[in-house]
Amino acid sequence: MTEPTKKPFLYVVVCACGIAGDVGKLITAAQERHWDVGVIATPQGLGFLDTEAVEAQTGYPIRSAWRAPGDARPLPPADAVAVAPATFNTINKWAAGISDTLALGILCEAYGMGIPIAVLPYLNTAQAAHPAYQESLERLRGMGVLIGSYEPHRPKAGGGADRFRWEEALELLGPKVR
Numbered sequence: 684m685t686e687p688t689k690k691p692f693l694y695v696v697v698c699a700c701g702i703a704g705d706v707g708k709l710i711t712a713a714q715e716r717h718w719d720v721g722v723i724a725t726p727q728g729l730g731f732l733d734t735e736a737v738e739a740q741t742g743y744p745i746r747s748a749w750r751a752p753g754d755a756r757p758l759p760p761a762d763a764v765a766v767a768p769a770t771f772n773t774i775n776k777w778a779a780g781i782s783d784t785l786a787l788g789i790l791c792e793a794y795g796m797g798i799p800i801a802v803l804p805y806l807n808t809a810q811a812a813h814p815a816y817q818e819s820l821e822r823l824r825g826m827g828v829l830i831g832s833y834e835p836h837r838p839k840a841g842g843g844a845d846r847f848r849w850e851e852a853l854e855l856l857g858p859k860v861r
């Protein structure tokens with residue numbers, strides 16, 4: 684008998700942005716492509732999510748804190764990681780190698796483990812103007828991280844949720860995942 688084909692497992696890392704609550708759009712798009720999904724939220728990002736709805740949709744608990752030693756791993760290993768939406772804060776910390784949240788720990792290690800990563804930044808032009816941000820993007824690009832095309836919105840002008848393309852994460856990662 685042939686083994687059923689294992690679906691790719693996607694980690695979606697969610698940061699604390701106004702649009703984080705729409706992450707269900709990315710989960711749906713991934714599941715339509717026959718990927719399984721687990722969500723890792725930053726501690727701040729957790730407050731932007733309807734945790735019950737996300738857990739019902741993915742079938743897995745949302746992870747945000749490190750597990751205790753000896754606890755079972757709540758999620759299977761990742762075949763790919765999408766950071767969406769990605770904050771100014773998490774992008775800069777990740778590029779600098781800071782690992783003080785579970786989300787950052789996973790991102791910092793995923794590179795060394797050769798797991799494909801796509802990041803969809805969502806931030807305003809005032810944040811993007813900070814020199815550290817451009818340097819962070821350059822460093823991540825040099826690490827092979829695939830970077831989304833969202834152009835930062837004007838500060839205090841309602842954001843740009845209507846032009847944030849969640850599915851771009853899958854378009855970027857698709858060719859990298861068998």
Ligand SMILES: Cc1cc2nc3c(=O)[nH]c(=O)nc-3n(C[C@H](O)[C@H](O)[C@H](O)COP(=O)(O)O)c2cc1C
Nearest residue numbers: 698699700701725726727728770771772773805806
């Ligand atoms: C309502 C609200 C909306 C926010 N939207 C954004 C955003 O779109 N992009 C961003 O980089 N930061 C945004 N922030 C700021 C981040 O939440 C803040 O920098 C936080 O420390 C990020 O934490 P994280 O990177 O660990 O998720 C927002 C904050 C609030 C309260």
